[in-house]
Amino acid sequence: MAPTKTILKALAGEVQDTPPIWMMRQAGRYLPEYRATRAEAGDFLSLCYNSDLATEVTLQPIRRYGFDAAILFADILLVPQALGADLWFVTGEGPRLSTITQQSEFDALKGADDLHDTLAPVYQTVRNLASSLPSETTLIGFAGAPWTVATYMIAGRGTPDQGPAHALKEENRPLFEAVMNRLTDATIVYLSAQIESGAEVVKIFDSWAGSLKGQDFEDFAVAPTKRIIESLKVKYPNTPIIAFPREGGDGYIGFHEKTGADCVAIDNSVSPEWAAEHVQVSGCVQGNLASSHMVTGGEDLVRETKAVVEAFRKGPHIFNLGHGITPDADPANVQLMIDTVREA
Numbered sequence: 001m002a003p004t005k006t007i008l009k010a011l012a013g014e015v016q017d018t019p020p021i022w023m024m025r026q027a028g029r030y031l032p033e034y035r036a037t038r039a040e041a042g043d044f045l046s047l048c049y050n051s052d053l054a055t056e057v058t059l060q061p062i063r064r065y066g067f068d069a070a071i072l073f074a075d076i077l078l079v080p081q082a083l084g085a086d087l088w089f090v091t092g093e094g095p096r097l098s099t100i101t102q103q104s105e106f107d108a109l110k111g112a113d114d115l116h117d118t119l120a121p122v123y124q125t126v127r128n129l130a131s132s133l134p135s136e137t138t139l140i141g142f143a144g145a146p147w148t149v150a151t152y153m154i155a156g157r158g159t160p161d162q163g164p165a166h167a168l169k170e171e172n173r174p175l176f177e178a179v180m181n182r183l184t185d186a187t188i189v190y191l192s193a194q195i196e197s198g199a200e201v202v203k204i205f206d207s208w209a210g211s212l213k214g215q216d217f218e219d220f221a222v223a224p225t226k227r228i229i230e231s232l233k234v235k236y237p238n239t240p241i242i243a244f245p246r247e248g249g250d251g252y253i254g255f256h257e258k259t260g261a262d263c264v265a266i267d268n269s270v271s272p273e274w275a276a277e278h279v280q281v282s283g284c285v286q287g288n289l290a291s292s293h294m295v296t297g298g299e300d301l302v303r304e305t306k307a308v309v310e311a312f313r314k315g316p317h318i319f320n321l322g323h324g325i326t327p328d329a330d331p332a333n334v335q336l337m338i339d340t341v342r343e344a
């Protein structure tokens with residue numbers, strides 16, 4: 001049956017006069033109602049594991065803006081936590097985890113099938129959303145890609161150059177590959193459970209794909225994504241998958257074909273014209289307005305929004321930012337972007 005929701009139409013390859021729109025981190029600190037619910041939850045992780053409040057913050061940007069998709073509120077680092085890593089967030093700095101640099105630390109992790117006790121509240125959030133979203137809104141689930149999650153697990157925190165993960169890859173290849181394989185298996189299990197719970201689309205966030213060069217990009221960005229997508233497609237052939245190999249550069253070319261992704265999300269280190277010519281020829285693309293326009297607004301926002309819509313007009317396109325909206329963004333600029341897309 002042909003899809004009726006705008007996001008699903010784009011993912012099926014349909015070219016639409018007005019592209020559907022959603023925004024990475026659309027439920028976030030730039031919204032006063034998010035900050036209020038987060039305060040009620042106590043902290044960010046408590047919010048992720050409180051199904052009622054996580055449902056509430058997922059719905060807030062849908063109510064305020066009528067986005068075409070809602071993305072499950074959770075975090076890519078819940079998977080390492082479910083595998084047994086310690087996880088906490090330092091205010092103003094970001095995530096901290098127990099590190100994996102020794103075989104003994106890897107051996108202490110749980111298996112991919114043991115995630116569900118920890119992640120059950122996330123599946124409940126997905127079920128809540130599946131039954132409460134407006135009928136035209138598509139529900140997107142997600143996970144981090146193995147490489148990106150591994151960079152945090154190995155270093156125990158975010159790093160500017162993913163140095164500790166690159167070092168382990170060079171110095172202890174068997175251990176590095178064991179981490180990657182466990183995360184690939186865990187991602188398949190986790191995304192399967194989200195789909196079973198009602199996610200209509202899933203997205204794989206490889207935020208640090210750009211630091212993998214040459215053969216490493218093929219082995220650790222392309223290959224794990226391909227394995228995840230192949231496994232999911234066997235069980236859920238009708239669930240579209242969005243891949244986001246952020247800052248992949250030339251690696252974006254052929255990413256649909258190499259991995260089987262239905263849509264490739266584009267960051268703003270490449271121009272929409274370049275992405276239309278080299279990536280959209282292979283299928284649906286998502287992106288790629290610079291998130292800084294949500295802070296600065298004005299005529300530049302309007303002009304660049306129109307330029308993104310125009311560049312991708314000839315093929316299937318989902319409008320989005322090139323990366324997540326930042327806490328200093330002005331909610332009024334988000335409305336201006338949406339109005340511009342829908343009038344363009």
Ligand SMILES: Cc1c2[nH]c(c1CCC(=O)O)Cc1[nH]c(c(CCC(=O)O)c1C)Cc1[nH]c(c(CCC(=O)O)c1C)Cc1[nH]c(c(C)c1CCC(=O)O)C2
Pocket residue numbers: 023024025026027028029038044071072073074075076077093094095142144158205207324
């Ligand atoms: C690398 C990464 C993480 N998390 C994520 C990624 C990949 C995408 C990207 O590159 O942004 C993905 C993510 N994180 C969050 C979502 C929910 C869905 C969405 O709104 O897009 C998604 C899809 C919520 C969140 N995840 C986080 C917040 C902010 C938490 C808060 O309320 O303080 C939100 C809304 C926290 C987080 N989570 C992570 C970091 C580095 C941080 C701290 C940085 C920061 O403070 O903004 C890990």
